[in-house]
Amino acid sequence: DKWLSVGPAMTLRGEGMRNPNLRSGQWTATPRDPATTCAAEQLAIVRAGVLAPPQDWRGLPGQPLSVQVLPRLFSIELSGDCLWSRDDAAGGAG
Incomplete structure (x- = not known):
């Protein structure tokens, strides 16, 4: 699972909602620019x-930036020019 946040903050639904956009587990945000700061609010x-x-x-x-996305996530806001990747080993496959 991967997401790219650019420009304004991006809000995604979690597994606590119907039709989630984002699965729970360990996620890592990698800045695409040395001056970029990655941030999340869940x-x-x-x-x-x-x-x-x-x-x-x-x-x-x-x-x-490493973030543990909670299993009963309502929503998460991702910001910064960052590539967000889920660590499948931490969250399980599927």
């Missing part, structure tokens, strides 16, 4: 109608 579902507080990650300019 919202997870606690129970029906209740979301947990946002979890934020921000990398250093030009450095990869």
Whole structure:
């Protein structure tokens, strides 16, 4: 699984929603430019109608960022000119 974030932040649905865009597991964002900072903000579902507080990650300019995407993800916002790749070994195949 791969996503490319460029320009404005990109919002994706997680496995806590119908028709998810993004699977849970370990993801790594790789900046496409040495000055780029990759960032993510995710919202997870606690129970029906209740979301947990946002979890934020921000990398250093030009450095990869590792993010654990939660299994009950409501949504995640990806930003920075970055290639996001899922580590299949951490999240399982399929």
